[in-house]
Amino acid sequence: MRIFVINLKRSADRKVHIIKQLDNLNIAYEFIDAIDGQGLSDDEIKMHGVDTFPPWFSFNQRHLVKGEIGCILSHLGIYRKMIDEDIECACIFEDDCVFEKDLGIILKNEQLRRSDYELLLLGHSGQYQDTSRGAECSSKKEPVLSRYHIAKPVERPFGTYAYIIKQCAALKLLQYAYPLRLPMDCLTGHAQAIGVKLRILTPPIVTHNVTLGPSTINDRDSNSRLYVCKARRIKCMVGRKYPILRMIKKICLFPYVTLLLKLRKAGILDGDSYAEKRYFRQNSLAKYPQPPVPRNEK
Known part of the structure; x- marks a missing residue:
């Protein structure tokens, strides 16, 4: 499994923060240059067919901010890299993660490797926006290590700052991402609607570092x-x-x-009934340029 860390070149403090933690895991990792949404021109944004969110008329319909667009393109670029280089499985971190001490053991766990997920969120939140609590999940859980379990979410899980993705899921998400009209964690959070086996690790083994300040993605609210x-x-x-x-x-x-x-x-409603397929209607990857394959940061 390849490990990629997304980092903006201008976020040197975040890079230092994440390196300290990654070195403690004693595993190989690669830094990936994030696409800086603030540097995208209007022509570049139009080229990717950026649309409003949600992709239907709604009272809450809004435009994506440049930070969100850069975030989406950064993740999709890694998906394209996985397909081009035939990478079967990858673990993706954003640079503001906080790792629990057992993360290194979890990543090498044989049970985790055998599990049938296609997309596994290692860090996430739900309606309470609490990254230490995570999203609500099904009562049916698959044990991985002592107190950690793999489970199916029963609400949309927020966050793409730490997850494991297999090539088959990367291909599906890449196919349904265009035109760009969903924040990245909406694309992954509703992935069950397009046949991706989405699972979450509960409790989350990765959270955010609030001391680093606000996210580099613009505050849309x-x-x-x-x-x-x-x-x-x-x-x-x-x-x-x-x-x-x-x-x-x-x-x-x-x-x-x-x-x-x-x-x-309780199983009275389907566990994935929160996932809405209408988010993915009228997708067309062929009409838009592929996201650039990211460069490995030196």
């Missing part, structure tokens, strides 16, 4: 101009001015979301 619908832009501005309104909304939606989770965990 802070820019109301991203939203297509004028009413949604107003809602965004009001929510920032009066945070109590956002809290009330969460309180009102919580019982409904929790009920769906319980029904999926």
Whole structure:
């Protein structure tokens, strides 16, 4: 299994942070130059057919920010590298990860290698946005090491900062990614809708380092101009001015979301029923240029 670490050249502090952890794992790894979304021209963005998210008319429809586009292209570039170089399996890390002490053992675990997943998230979060808690999963779990298990998510798992992907999944995601209209973790989070065997490691063995500051991907919630619908832009501005309104909304939606989770965990609803295939309609890889194969950073 090849290990790739995505790092922006201008994020030297993150590179130092991740090197210290990777060296402790005593495993080989390769740095990959991330595509800096801030450096993409409008023509380059149009070339990849960037569309609005979600790819249907919605009150919440918005434009992707350049940071998101760079993130997507960085991950897709590794997928293309896997196919071009016939890499059967790869582990991908972003540069703000925090590893638990057992990660090195997990990556070499024979049970993990034999498991039938195609995409395994080592780090993730769910509705609570808690990377240490992770996304909710099925009660049916496959033990890997002491307290760690492989399980099927019953809600969309957020995050692409640490995962293992097999070539078959890389090919499927590459085929359905274009035109670019999904944030990277939406593409992977709904991957079960296109036949990818998505699993999560629970509890997560990788989290974020909050001391490194905000993600290099733009804060989309802070820019109301991203939203297509004028009413949604107003809602965004009001929510920032009066945070109590956002809290009330969460309180009102919580019982409904929790009920769906319980029904999926109990097997009354399909565990992957959260994954929506409409995110992947009207895909066409042939019309757009392939993401560039990333260069290995020296």
